[in-house]
Amino acid sequence: MRCAPATGPLRGHASWQRRRPTPCCPPSLRRKGILPMQPFATSRLTRAIRFGCLCCALASATAGAQDSSQRNATELDTITVTASKRDESIREVAGSVSAVTGQQLEDLGAQGLADYIQRTPGVVFNSYQPGVSHVVIRGIATSAGNVQGQTTTGYFLNDVPLTEPGWTIVVPDVDAFDLNRVEVLRGPQGTLFGSASMGGAVNYIANVADAGAFDAAAEATVSQTRNADVGFGAKAMVNVPVKQDLLAFRAVAQYRDDPGYIDNLGTGKDGANTTQLAGGRFSVVLTPSQDTTLTWLSLLQNTDSDDNAYQIRGLGDLQRNTAIPEFTNTKVDVHSLRLDQNLGFADFTALLAYQKKQQDWRFDYTPIRSAYNADLDLDLTNPLYIDSGGESEGRSIELRLSNPSNGRFEWLLGGMFFDTEKDLYEAIGAQGAAAAFDNSSLYGPGAGAVIAPDGQIFNAFTSRTHGSEAALFGEASVWFNPQWKLTAGGRLFRTRIRTTSVQEGFSTYPGDPIVTPSSNEESGFNPKLSLSYTPNEQVMFYALASEGFRFGTPNTAGLSAYPVPAGSRSDELVNYELGTRTSWAGGSFLLDATLFYVDWKDIQLRLQTPDFYNYASNGGKAYSRGVELSAQWRPFAGFNWTGTATWQQAKLDEDLFILYYGTAPKGSQLPGSAEWSINNTLSYQFDGNFAPTVMLSHQFLSSGISDLNSAVPGIAPNTQGNYNLFDLRYRMSFGRTDVTVFGSNLTDKRGVTRTVPETNGIGEGIVRPRTVGVTVHWRY
Structure with a gap:
């Protein structure tokens, strides 16, 4: 038989x-x-x-x-990821994928990206303002901050795209409580994940409702940061099976109050940069049959910062000086409905999502006030400010089929459509502006009511953008034998973006507002090819070639006195890598290594005029090459070591002329990157009562620059990086309750995470000063 x-x-x-x-x-x-x-x-x-x-x-x-x-009790656990849009062990992925599990996030005491993302190889986190701090992967960036167009790192929540075309309104920084894991995909992910993921992608995987059993957890943290008041955070989760194995819901609530640690001399406020985060997640899972699962997931998160978290170079420690608070407020709402259906011959997935993001911030422009007074014959005495921000709404749908992962041939086919609408604004204002224009000899009585109808805003730029991405994608793998596997994939895409800008105020008075339409449309094919060789259970080798793309960016008429180009189109980026995943000593030691080279041409650039306005353009070419290492070691039960090391050179491959500034020479470092990144985490669980556990972690990041202007000879560079950080945690378990005492940035290092020229000096974003505290975590 x-x-x-x-x-x-x-x-x-x-x-x-x-x-x-x-x-x-x-x-x-x-x-x-x-x-x-x-x-x-x-x-x-x-x-x-x-x-x-x-x-x-x-x-x-x-x-x-x-x-x-x-x-053996020393064997390390295996993590399941969805880097190929199907569940598979991370040890079997022929690509550069890292995952931070929910347990690891809890062990680290992670709150947001700053606490864990830079611990993964090839990643630099350029922290500056809450909600707009950027992840740079493999050095693929032209700025450490917001670019004028779409970012080079894609962000996703349970596969839902969160990065719209054009200027990014909010960089999602999802609170880490009750996350299942965070997957970090290095190298372009355009084939399966679409636009924006040219350098890589960050995919948050949130836990969803489980109809198997009741579950609950709660956490409270009290902390003290140097030069700040006492901070507090509270979080809770409950999972309720309404009917066993049929219907369940899960709810997560979070609140954090992070007191400010930077004193604003101009406003007289100590600890001015206080930040509050409030939000949560809600999911419902219905499983009417063994082959059908319906999942609803919602996320709401608001982050409000009273003042910016940068200090001014040249002032005292942890000090800045602005005439007004520079607040930043962001909101993110995501709602998705997912169907997973087993059809027998294949698994069908349908993912429908809606997202809404909002950002508002204020920038002190008072140092420029005298120039306006002189040029416009005004007598403004109140602080001058720029209000900026916007709102975006996005709708996406993705349909895909994949066969079971049990034959010699695996395939996945899908299609997606992502449609977004976005409104942006930027406005200059000051109290008493209308009266100042009425008293001006250049404008005269009655002008103020037209130029500044609200009494304050006297020049404004608004824009409405509609963008869409449509794509067909697929991937197929064939096993020639139990050792060799070939995978080929591609994405056929079309992007469209239309922008209408309106400029009004003193710059158009006495005429009508200036309305300027602009558009960009592109299409192409994004390929991927990989070959893996697995001679035995302990070793895998792979070779990979992949490409990435993103939306082009039309420029619109802004507030600058200097002319800017019409816009930019998508850049060209190709990634080549060789990698290996190895297991030693019976699975107690894991060592992965990747050698990569990225060729980047016709780069979309974020440039800045001398009067501090940004615009998009194409130009030049660059490369990024390096080695990424990651290791895990459990030599005996209770002891764990995790380490990563990255060496990379992300540099211009030809001279780059930057309008109004000069030429950045070939060989200049790309912004937001670092040549060296080293991370180590040691933990040991002692025997005895209460299972005491101690964890020591270390991070090192070498120096870099924050913008391309810094590469131009003769211009003072805006530098960042070149710091070491040390954290220590001690945990004891009392039944279902863990109590952890922790200290972060123990040496109180002023690590600069991003530098930006501001009107009132050089602004330096810094890592949070030394912080100590205690966390109580209870689980059902």
Whole structure:
């Protein structure tokens, strides 16, 4: 009697769901069910199914389960990721993927991106203002901050795209509480994830409702930062199965009050940069049958900062000086509905999402007031400010089919459409502006009511943008034998963006407002090719070539007195890499290494006029090359070491002329990058009562620059980086409650995370000063 080939799908690394057992199999298999699997047995089981029969697969699985009972306590756990839009062990991904699990986030005491993202290889976090601080992957950036067009790092929440075309209104920094994991995909991800992910992508995977059992957790933190008041945070989660294995909901609530640590001499406010975060998530999961799952997920998060978190170079420690507070307020709402349907021959996924993002900030422009008074014959005495921000709404739909991961041939086909509308504004104002124009000899009585109808705003720029991305994408893999796998994929895309800008105020008086339309439309094909070789369970090698793309950016008439070009188009970026994943000492030591080279041409640039207004343009070419290393080691039970090291050179590959500034020479470092990034985390759990655990972590980031203007000879560079950070945590467990005492930035280092020329001096974003505190975490 001969067994038929296995047909059941492999469901991630943790379970194998059988669909059609053959008659030659034991009676216990002639029904639907779930066979538990240990993570280490994934590859062996997968190959048994792919190249053998169902009975052979069962034998392999049984052997794996037997082996697991004898597993060494030092064997490291396996993480499941969705980098290829299907569940698979991270150890089997032929690409540069890292994942920070929910447990790791909890162990680190992570609140947001600043606490963990830079610990992954190839990543620099350029912290500056809440809600607009950027992740740069492999040095692919032209600024450490907001670019004029779409970012080079894509952000996603459970596969929902969060990065709209054009100037980014909010960089999503999702609170880390009750996240399942955060996946960091290095290198362009345009084939499966679309625009914006030229350098890589950050995919937040939030826990959703589980109808299997009731669950709950709560957390409270009290902290003290140098030069700040006492901070507080409270978070809670509850998971309720309304009906066992059928319907459940999950709710998460979060609030953080992070007191400011920078004193504003101009406003007289100590600890001016206080930030509050409030929000939560809600999910409902309905499983009407074993083959059908409906998931609703909502996220709401508001972040309000009373004043900017940068100090002014040349003033005292932790001091800045502005005439008014420079607040930043951001809001993010995301709602998605997902259908997962097992069709037998394939799995069908439909993902429908809506998002709304909003940002408002104020910038002190008072040092420029005298120039306006002289040029316009005004007598403004109140502080001058720029209000800026906007709102975007996005709707996306993605449909895809993928066959079970159990045969020699795997495929995935999909289509998506992403439509966004965005309103931006930028306005100059001051109290008493209308009266100042009435008293001006150049304008005269009655002019103020026309130029500044609200009494304050006297020049304004607004724009409305409509953008869309449509794409067909796919990926196919073939196993030549149990060792060799070839994967090819591609994305056929079309992007459109239309912008209408309106300028009004003194710059158009006495005429009508100036209305300027602009547009950009592009299409293309984004390919990907990889080859992997897995000689045994302990080693995998792979080679990968991939491309990325993003929206072009039309410029609109702004407030600058200097002319700017019409806009930019998508750049060209190709990534090549060789990588290996290895396991040693019975799975107690994992070592991964990647060698990469990125060729970047016709770069979309964020440039700035001498009067501090930004615009988009194309020009020049650059490269990024380097080595990324990551390791995990558990030599004996209770001890863990995790380390990463990245060496990279992200540089211009030819001279780049920057209008109004000069020429940045070939070989200049790209902004937002660092040549060296090193991270280490050591933890040890002692024997005895309360399971005391101590964790020591270290970060090093070498020096860099914050903008391309800094590369021009003769211009004082805006530098960042070149700092070490040390954190220490001590945890004790009392049943279901963990109490952790922690200290962050123990040496109180003033690490500069981004430098920006401001009207009142050189602004330096810095890492949070030394902070100590205690966290109590309770779980059901």
